[in-house]
Amino acid sequence: MTARLRLYHFALDPASRQVRLALAEKALAFDLMDASPWDPDGPLASRNPSGLPPVLELADETGVRVAACGVRAILEYLEEVSPDPSLLPGGAIERAEARRLMDWFDTIFDAEVNAFLLHEKIEKRLQGLGAPEPANIRAGREALRWHLAHIDALLDAREGLAGPRFSLADIAAAAHLSCVDYIGEASWESHPAAKAWYQRIKCRPSFRPILADRLPGLPPVDGYQDLDF
Amino acid sequence: MTARLRLYHFALDPASRQVRLALAEKALAFDLMDASPWDPDGPLASRNPSGLPPVLELADETGVRVAACGVRAILEYLEEVSPDPSLLPGGAIERAEARRLMDWFDTIFDAEVNAFLLHEKIEKRLQGLGAPEPANIRAGREALRWHLAHIDALLDAREGLAGPRFSLADIAAAAHLSCVDYIGEASWESHPAAKAWYQRIKCRPSFRPILADRLPGLPPVDGYQDLDF
Numbered sequence: 001m002t003a004r005l006r007l008y009h010f011a012l013d014p015a016s017r018q019v020r021l022a023l024a025e026k027a028l029a030f031d032l033m034d035a036s037p038w039d040p041d042g043p044l045a046s047r048n049p050s051g052l053p054p055v056l057e058l059a060d061e062t063g064v065r066v067a068a069c070g071v072r073a074i075l076e077y078l079e080e081v082s083p084d085p086s087l088l089p090g091g092a093i094e095r096a097e098a099r100r101l102m103d104w105f106d107t108i109f110d111a112e113v114n115a116f117l118l119h120e121k122i123e124k125r126l127q128g129l130g131a132p133e134p135a136n137i138r139a140g141r142e143a144l145r146w147h148l149a150h151i152d153a154l155l156d157a158r159e160g161l162a163g164p165r166f167s168l169a170d171i172a173a174a175a176h177l178s179c180v181d182y183i184g185e186a187s188w189e190s191h192p193a194a195k196a197w198y199q200r201i202k203c204r205p206s207f208r209p210i211l212a213d214r215l216p217g218l219p220p221v222d223g224y225q226d227l228d229f
Numbered sequence: 230m231t232a233r234l235r236l237y238h239f240a241l242d243p244a245s246r247q248v249r250l251a252l253a254e255k256a257l258a259f260d261l262m263d264a265s266p267w268d269p270d271g272p273l274a275s276r277n278p279s280g281l282p283p284v285l286e287l288a289d290e291t292g293v294r295v296a297a298c299g300v301r302a303i304l305e306y307l308e309e310v311s312p313d314p315s316l317l318p319g320g321a322i323e324r325a326e327a328r329r330l331m332d333w334f335d336t337i338f339d340a341e342v343n344a345f346l347l348h349e350k351i352e353k354r355l356q357g358l359g360a361p362e363p364a365n366i367r368a369g370r371e372a373l374r375w376h377l378a379h380i381d382a383l384l385d386a387r388e389g390l391a392g393p394r395f396s397l398a399d400i401a402a403a404a405h406l407s408c409v410d411y412i413g414e415a416s417w418e419s420h421p422a423a424k425a426w427y428q429r430i431k432c433r434p435s436f437r438p439i440l441a442d443r444l445p446g447l448p449p450v451d452g453y454q455d456l457d458f
Contacts, residue, residue: 072331073325076305076325100277
């Protein structure tokens, strides 16, 4: 792929982070464009009917055009147009398991954890929607503990989340967990297998830009960027 | 693929319907196993960590094993193992657009329409959770009108939802709309382009089993199965 890629993203959006990680793992150069999911006049409104990040644009000799909208479409697009290195397992059933986990984080984790913790502690803050609701924080924390225990169990039962090869399942899990880790909500000490796995992911060069993210007025907790946490 | 396929599904689940349609379009024989998404001791509980349909199993000489869980994983799995006929467009950017639309229906339509109309009129009824909440019915109907107008606009602007070839985008849209149509909520008369498109989909042989679905105690409205509605 010789055309230049441009990614419209929001730093604390797990879907955008998955695409940044996949692009970096595939060593694809791209321009990163900040875009707020809450801005009705921002660049996302005219590029994605949902108004949501991520959106991937392709600039080549024919001009600039939208290549793909949304994490599901973008990650499959990148696997198709830039298959080396592949970020999916080698067998069809194993790829289905990786995609099951991607969907798990993008829908179930998103609804049970992000909709509470990221909404209460990031979205409300950045949009000036008032103080976090304690009952929602509690619900999000309880769900997050369950999800971390589930990841522990998966990692105890098999080599890697979706098999031995680093895959989009690892990227999905790490992208989501890194956002709740930014606000200090991931209780790594109680989840040793998940912690060891996240420590390995954090050491990958593709993860460095994620660890350098800083939201204005909302810095990460101590330890967010530490490889030894 | 010579192995026998088995699909655990729920008749009024849009995700399950997408898989039934894709299997039929690819002329793959399969056994259809009824499974309730609300049964903690049912077959889904032991097969999919989410407990949700659809789940595709593969029976071959090595035994029965889960091939794929969830609509996202299953549809990509079927494209990989049974690529003829393909249910995705020919170009990478066009495939990304088809996947954007699949995700649109599985997440946005699901949250804005199904979570209100299917929940209030089907799930609550079948689970004995009481009468529908009028405010939720109104919210779902308003969202459905918006989505049908959006489909009209897409079909006016291009040939087919995601291009001229019948694709998984059509299957996703038709699977979701057919569920709200079962309960008489799709106002086709106000949406001529969407109606003409749905009429063409309904005539496909793959759609016949969908139109024959009957929930015990909750029959479809008149017109649900009619090709000329």
